[in-house]
Amino acid sequence: MKMAIECSDLTKRFGSLLAVDHISLSVPQGAIFGFLGPNGSGKSTTIRMLCGVLTPTSGSGRVLGYDLVTQAEAIKQRIGYMSQKFSLYTDLTVGENLDFYAGIYGLSGAAARKRKGELLAMAELTGREKQLAGTLSGGWKQRLALACALLHEPELLVLDEPTAGVDPVSRRIFWEIIRGLAKEGITVLVSTHYMDEAETCDYIGFIFFGKLMGCGTPAELKKASGHATLDDVFIEYVKEGQSQGRGVIAYAGKK
Ligand SMILES: Nc1ncnc2c1ncn2[C@@H]1O[C@H](COP(=O)(O)OP(=O)(O)OP(=O)(O)O)[C@@H](O)[C@H]1O
Numbered sequence: 001m002k003m004a005i006e007c008s009d010l011t012k013r014f015g016s017l018l019a020v021d022h023i024s025l026s027v028p029q030g031a032i033f034g035f036l037g038p039n040g041s042g043k044s045t046t047i048r049m050l051c052g053v054l055t056p057t058s059g060s061g062r063v064l065g066y067d068l069v070t071q072a073e074a075i076k077q078r079i080g081y082m083s084q085k086f087s088l089y090t091d092l093t094v095g096e097n098l099d100f101y102a103g104i105y106g107l108s109g110a111a112a113r114k115r116k117g118e119l120l121a122m123a124e125l126t127g128r129e130k131q132l133a134g135t136l137s138g139g140w141k142q143r144l145a146l147a148c149a150l151l152h153e154p155e156l157l158v159l160d161e162p163t164a165g166v167d168p169v170s171r172r173i174f175w176e177i178i179r180g181l182a183k184e185g186i187t188v189l190v191s192t193h194y195m196d197e198a199e200t201c202d203y204i205g206f207i208f209f210g211k212l213m214g215c216g217t218p219a220e221l222k223k224a225s226g227h228a229t230l231d232d233v234f235i236e237y238v239k240e241g242q243s244q245g246r247g248v249i250a251y252a253g254k255k
Pocket residue numbers: 014017019037038039040041042043044045046
């Protein structure tokens with residue numbers, strides 16, 4: 001099995017805070033890997049290191065065959081990234097947003113027009129090219145942001161909480177698109193707080209304040225813990241993490 005992501009003992013320290021604590025994982029090509037964990041647990045920090053935008057404090061890894069530290073530029077060029085904040089220009093139209101990102105990725109002419117047409121169809125935005133992005137509903141905005149992230153045909157799609165604040169019907173359409181992309185061989189790394197989305201991932205990793213408490217298929221994690229639902233599995237990880245002294249200060253501060 002060809003691995004799209006492999007990392008070993010990945011660690012990130014911000015001053016005295018150990019935000020990511022020796023995380024090791026592997027994601028096969030074409031798989032959907034979901035990161036779960038409470039706010040501030042290190043999901044985004046791990047994702048940023050795997051995208052080549054944040055240098056690890058220690059540890060090593062390869063993404064799409066490239067070294068995380070020495071070949072970060074090659075990784076950045078081959079991934080599509082979409083964050084919760086949907087990096088769209090709200091005062092540009094749907095078509096103009098796609099043209100803008102096509103320009104960034106160096107696409108032009110007939111190739112750009114063809115790709116734009118394909119992605120408008122995928123995102124069910126055909127006919128809305130002239131609508132201002134700022135006037136789209138949350139679900140449409142999300143699919144436009146996804147289309148922008150896919151213009152350069154990335155091998156790895158990285159989605160950091162892509163469905164936060166999006167209605168259930170739009171979430172379902174979005175996940176159908178994601179599954180279709182994975183079937184085409186695109187690897188997907190996604191963080192989410194939704195258990196229904198976690199269930200649908202091929203593999204999930206649960207991070208609790210820097211530490212990867214469990215990793216495997218949803219069925220494997222449920223079997224290993226003896227719980228029927230992922231909710232219960234994760235509650236057990238939280239208890240285990242807290243018994244190790246993790247997250248206690250963070251929670252105490254928020255009460
Ligand atoms: N650039 C930074 N400098 C200092 N601390 C940081 C930096 N980036 C993240 N952190 C801290 O690292 C920890 C992990 O943050 P991170 O954003 O990775 O968590 P997360 O799991 O993505 O949380 P959320 O669910 O809220 O998005 C947090 O305590 C955060 O405040």
